[in-house]
Amino acid sequence: MRIPFYYTVIFALFGLVSCATDDDAGTVNDPTTVATPEMYSFVRDGESTVSFSGQTTRIQMAEEMLSVFLDFDTTTEDLLLNMLSNENSPFSDPSLNESDKNILSKIAASEDYFSGNTAGSATVRNQFESYITSVISEVYPNTEQAAAPGVPGQISDGSSTRFVNGKGLEYNQAFGKSMIGALMLDQALNNYLSSAVLDAGNNRENNTAKITEAEASYTTMEHKWDEAYGYVYGNAAMPENPNTTIGEDDSFLNKYVGRVNSDDDYNTIAQEIFDAFALGRAAIVANDYELRDAQAEIIRNRLSLVIAVRSIYYLQQAKTAIIAENYGTAFHDLSEAYGFIYSLQFTRNTATNAPYFDAAEVDVLLNNVQQAEGFWEVTPEILDAMSATIADRFGITVAEAGS
Amino acid sequence: MNIMLRSTLLFFCLFGLLSCATDESNTTTADDDSNPSAVDFDRSAMLEHWADALIIPGYDQWNTELTALQMAASDFTMNPTETSLRVVREQWITAYTMWQRVAMFEMGPAERSDLRLSVNSYPTNTSQIENHILEGGYDLTLPANRTAKGFPALDYLLNGIGTTDAERLAVYTGANGTAYQQYLSDVITDLNTLSNSVLTEWQNDYRTEFISNDGASATASTDRLVNDYIFYYEKFLRAGKMGIPLGVFTGTPEPQTLEAFYYPSLGNALFLEALDATQDFFNGTPFNGTGTGPSLASYLDTLNTVTNGATLSESINEQFVTARNAVMALETFKVEIEENDPPTTMLNAYDEVQALVPLLKVDMVSAMSIRIDYVDADGD
Numbered sequence: 182m183r184i185p186f187y188y189t190v191i192f193a194l195f196g197l198v199s200c201a202t203d204d205d206a207g208t209v210n211d212p213t214t215v216a217t218p219e220m221y222s223f224v225r226d227g228e229s230t231v232s233f234s235g236q237t238t239r240i241q242m243a244e245e246m247l248s249v250f251l252d253f254d255t256t257t258e259d260l261l262l263n264m265l266s267n268e269n270s271p272f273s274d275p276s277l278n279e280s281d282k283n284i285l286s287k288i289a290a291s292e293d294y295f296s297g298n299t300a301g302s303a304t305v306r307n308q309f310e311s312y313i314t315s316v317i318s319e320v321y322p323n324t325e326q327a328a329a330p331g332v333p334g335q336i337s338d339g340s341s342t343r344f345v346n347g348k349g350l351e352y353n354q355a356f357g358k359s360m361i362g363a364l365m366l367d368q369a370l371n372n373y374l375s376s377a378v379l380d381a382g383n384n385r386e387n388n389t390a391k392i393t394e395a396e397a398s399y400t401t402m403e404h405k406w407d408e409a410y411g412y413v414y415g416n417a418a419m420p421e422n423p424n425t426t427i428g429e430d431d432s433f434l435n436k437y438v439g440r441v442n443s444d445d446d447y448n449t450i451a452q453e454i455f456d457a458f459a460l461g462r463a464a465i466v467a468n469d470y471e472l473r474d475a476q477a478e479i480i481r482n483r484l485s486l487v488i489a490v491r492s493i494y495y496l497q498q499a500k501t502a503i504i505a506e507n508y509g510t511a512f513h514d515l516s517e518a519y520g521f522i523y524s525l526q527f528t529r530n531t532a533t534n535a536p537y538f539d540a541a542e543v544d545v546l547l548n549n550v551q552q553a554e555g556f557w558e559v560t561p562e563i564l565d566a567m568s569a570t571i572a573d574r575f576g577i578t579v580a581e582a583g584s
Numbered sequence: 585m586n587i588m589l590r591s592t593l594l595f596f597c598l599f600g601l602l603s604c605a606t607d608e609s610n611t612t613t614a615d616d617d618s619n620p621s622a623v624d625f626d627r628s629a630m631l632e633h634w635a636d637a638l639i640i641p642g643y644d645q646w647n648t649e650l651t652a653l654q655m656a657a658s659d660f661t662m663n664p665t666e667t668s669l670r671v672v673r674e675q676w677i678t679a680y681t682m683w684q685r686v687a688m689f690e691m692g693p694a695e696r697s698d699l700r701l702s703v704n705s706y707p708t709n710t711s712q713i714e715n716h717i718l719e720g721g722y723d724l725t726l727p728a729n730r731t732a733k734g735f736p737a738l739d740y741l742l743n744g745i746g747t748t749d750a751e752r753l754a755v756y757t758g759a760n761g762t763a764y765q766q767y768l769s770d771v772i773t774d775l776n777t778l779s780n781s782v783l784t785e786w787q788n789d790y791r792t793e794f795i796s797n798d799g800a801s802a803t804a805s806t807d808r809l810v811n812d813y814i815f816y817y818e819k820f821l822r823a824g825k826m827g828i829p830l831g832v833f834t835g836t837p838e839p840q841t842l843e844a845f846y847y848p849s850l851g852n853a854l855f856l857e858a859l860d861a862t863q864d865f866f867n868g869t870p871f872n873g874t875g876t877g878p879s880l881a882s883y884l885d886t887l888n889t890v891t892n893g894a895t896l897s898e899s900i901n902e903q904f905v906t907a908r909n910a911v912m913a914l915e916t917f918k919v920e921i922e923e924n925d926p927p928t929t930m931l932n933a934y935d936e937v938q939a940l941v942p943l944l945k946v947d948m949v950s951a952m953s954i955r956i957d958y959v960d961a962d963g964d
Contacts, residue, residue: 327726337727340701506696509727 215467217460221410222421223403225391230399231421233411236368238282240416240431243360245272246284247432250316250353251344253324258317265309285309288363291371292378293534294527301540305363308523309356316352320344330557338509343516348555349508351516357432358520362527365412365434366484370529373409374477380470389468402465406473410458413438413484427451434484441487444494446581454483478531485528485537489575490582492521493568497583500564508557515556522546525571537574546570625886627806628798630868630878634809635791637870637877642686643783645871649679650776657772661765664756666749672768673742677850679775680735684857688816688865691808692794693785700820701730702778707841708736710744717763724774733771736843741768744846800953807954810880814944815958817862822941825855826934829921839921848918855911859937863904866897880948889951896951900943907936 223230246264249256263271267283289295289305319333324344328334331347345351372378379385379402386392388402399407416431417423423430428439442451461476495518502511525538525546538546549567550559568579656675660668683703690700709731716722716732724733741764746752756764786794797805823833824843831837844850863869868879876882881897889896910933914920920930949956 324728325723325726327723335727337698337701337730340705340730342726342728342730 215460215463215469215472217456218463219459220421221414221423221455221459221462223462223466225393225398228398230393230403231407231410232397232399232404233407233415233420235282236408236411236415238277238280239284239287239364240412240433241274242267242272242277242282242284243357243364244416244432245274245277247353247357250356251320253321258314261313261317262310265313284360284364287368288360289367289527291367291375291527293371293375294367294536295371304540308359309363312352312356312359315346316356319346320352330554336509336512338507338513341509341513343509343513345512345516345556348551349512349515349557350519350551350555351513354513354516355520355523358517359523361433361437361520362488362524366488366524367527369409369412369434370481370484371527373405373412374480376474379405379465379473385470388465400465403462406458406462406465409480410462413454413458424451424455434487437487437491438484441490444490444582444584446584447486447490450483450487454480457483481529481531485530486575486577488521488524488528489537489571489577492518492525492571493577493579493582494584495521496564496568496571497579499559500561500568503559503561503564511559512556515550515559519547519550522567522571538571625883626878627800627804627883628795630883631795631798631805633868633870633877633879634865635786635794637868637873638865639686639689640783640786640791641871642682642689643779643786646679646682646686647776647779647783649675649682650772650779653679654769654772654776657769660756661769664753664761664765666753669742669749669753669756673847676735676738676742677847680738680844680850681854681857683735684854685861685871687820687858688813688862689809690816691805691812692790693782697778697782698727698730699778699782703734703775704736704843705730705734706736706739706824706843707845708732708734708740710740713737713740713767717760717767720763722770724770733774735775736845737771738768739844739846741771742846802955802957806952807957810949810952810954811957813862813865814941814949814956817944818941821855821858821862822934822937825851825858826917826930826937829917830927830930830934832931832934837921837925837927839918842917842921845918848916851917852911852914855917856908859904859908859911863901863908866900866904880952884948884951887951889947896943896947900940900948903936903940903943907933907940910936 221231242264246261249264250261259269260271263269265283266285267278267280270278272278285306288309289302295302323333324335326332326334328336328345328347328349333346334344336343336345336349343351344353382401384400384402384405388400391400393400394404397404413434414420414423414430416435418426418430423435427442428436430436438451438454441447442449457476457479461473461480464470464472464476495514499511499514499518502508502514522538523543526536526540526543528537529535530537546567549563550556552558565579568583572579572582653672653675656668656672660672686694687700687704694700712729712732716729722729722732742752745755745764755761756768794805797803801807827833829838829842839845842848842851843854864871866879867881868877869875870877881901884897884900885895892899894902914930914933915923917930921927924930945956
C-alpha cells in the first residue's frame, strides 16, 4: 500500500512523457494521474526538494518572544522590539541571531492583501509594537497589585495567575494569537499559496521544465508551496509526517489546527489540510496547476475555519466563566479570543478572495469588548452576539465551534 | 451471613419507611424545577443536612483550630523555644487535618474567595517565600502568592527550614529571625481571615441561599455541590495527593509535589482524613458524629440503583473501604515513591482510589440525572 513517493514521481513523469508524445496536453490535467502522497516527502535525483527553514526560524523566534514576554525582572521593551526585528542579537538561541530572517517584515506582508496596502500593513505592525510597549508600560510596573476595572495587575485563573491591563486584556495572549493571523496565516494563504506568488515571473515555465533555482534542488514554485507548508508544520517533530504530533509543535497555527481537530465536529480537518498540502505539492511536481489551485482553496478554507472556530470557542468559554463569575478564567479566554478575532482579517474566503472579516469589521467586533472597562463589563449576551456574527459569516454554528 | 441478610432486610424496611415519610412531606409544586426522576427525593432536606451537619460545623471547627494556631504562633514569637515551636507544629497538624474535612466544599463563599488554592497550593514555592521574607513588602492576598502561603508554606516554615528543631529555631532567632517570625504570623493571619469570612458568610446569608436552591438544574445547589465533590475527589484527592506525585499522568514520579512534603508521615494521614471526609459526605455522616443522614447514599437508595447485584451505594461504600485499606497498608508516600521504581504498591493503591471515580462520576450522577459540568481544560 505504501509506495515510496519517488515511484509516484516516476510514474507521474511517465505520464508526462506519454502525454507529450500523445500530443494531448489535456490529459496532464486529469486529477486521477496524481495521487495524494502519504508523506510530505519529495525527491529529485536522490535529493529532497522540500525546504522551509525560513518558516521554522520565524516560528522559533515567535516562540522565544512568547516565552520571555512576561519575564518581569529581565525583559525590556528594547529586547522585545529587537526580537521582533532580529536586531542586536536578542535571542538566546544563537542560530536565530545569525539568521537573516525576522518576524516584523513578514507581518501583514502578503502579496495579495498588502502589496497594494502599505497603510494597512503599517497599522498591523504598529499593533504588534504597541502590544510590546503597552505590556512594558502598563503591566510591568503593576505586577504586585490585584487587577480591577481600570487597574492593571494580577488575577487568578484556576491555579494560574494572569497579568492583565486595565481592561482585563493579557497582552501576551493578544500578541501570540494575533501573530497566528498576521504572520502564519497571512503568509501561507495570501502569499505563498497565491498564484501571484506561485506563478510569478517564469515560475510556471521553469516548474514545467523542472528548472531548479541556482544551487538548489527545487523549482521556485515548489519552494513557495513549501514555505506555506512551513508556516503550519515548520516546527514539527517529523515535518514529512506532521500529523503524528499535530498541535504539539508550536504555540501558533500548528497548535490550533490540533486543537480544532480534537473537537469531534472537526476531527478530519488536520488530515484534510495535510492532504491538500501534499496533493498540491505533488500536483506541482506533475505540472497540474488546476489541481494545485484546488488544493490551495481547500487549505485556505480549512485554515480560515480554524481561526473562526477558535474565536467562537474562546468567546463561549469566556461566557461560561463569566456566568460562573470566574473573571480571571474569562479574561484569559477573552484575551485568546481577542487575538483570534484580530486574526480574522487575514482569513481567506475563496468565493471572494477577501478576508471573511476585513480590518474595519474586526475593529467593530473587538470594540464590543473594549468599551470603557473592557472585559470587566462584558456580558454573556455580547459574547453570544459576537459568536453568532462570526459563525454566520462562516456558515457554521456556535454550538459546533463552542465546545 | 444471617446477620448480613437480616441487616439488609432491616435496611430495606427502613427504606420503605423513609420513602413513605418523604413521599408525604415532599410535594412538588409547579414552579419547581422538573424532578429528575419518577422517584421523589427531598433534595431540600439533604441540603439542610449538608449545611447544618457537615459544612457549617466543619468550617466552624476549622476556624477554631486556626484561631488556636494563631495563638500558638503568637506564643512562639513572644517566646521562641523548641517547645513553643513544637506546639505550633502540633496545632498546624490539627488545623491541616481539619482542613481535609472542608476542602471539598468549594462553592459559594469558598469559591468566591478561591479558598482551596489559597489554603493548600502545593508544592509551595520556597524561593518565593524566602524572597518575601528577605525583601518584605509582600501582599499575600495576590493570586501569585498562593504558592507562598497556606498550609504548605507553613510546612516549609515549620519543618523545611532546618533538619532539627534546634536548626529551625535558630532561623527564627537568628539575624533575620524577626522577618521569619513575621512571615509565619502573616501566613497564619491570612488563613484566619479566609476561614473567618467563609464561615461568617455560611452562618449568615449563604446557608439559606444554599438550602433554598433545591431544584434540579445545572445551577441548583445539589447539582453544583455534587459536581464540586466529584471534581475534588478526582483532581485534588486522587490526582493531587497521589497521582501527580506518583507520576501517573507524566510517567515521571515527582515526590517533591507531595502534600506535607517536609513532614512526610503527615501526607498519608491527610489523604486518609480526606478520603474519610468524602465517604462521610457520601453517607451524610454528621461532622464529629456517627450514622447517616439524608445524603447521596440515601438518594441512590431511594432511586433503587442496583449494579451487579448490589445497590450502588453499597458498591461505592465497599470501594471506599477497599481504597482506604490499600492506602493504609502503605509506607509514607514519600518512601513508597522514592524507594520503589516503579512504586508498584502505591500505584496499586492509587488504582483502588481511582476505581471510585467511575462509580461517582458515571453511575451515581446518571442515576441522579446530574450533569458533570467540568471537562478537562484543553491546557491553555
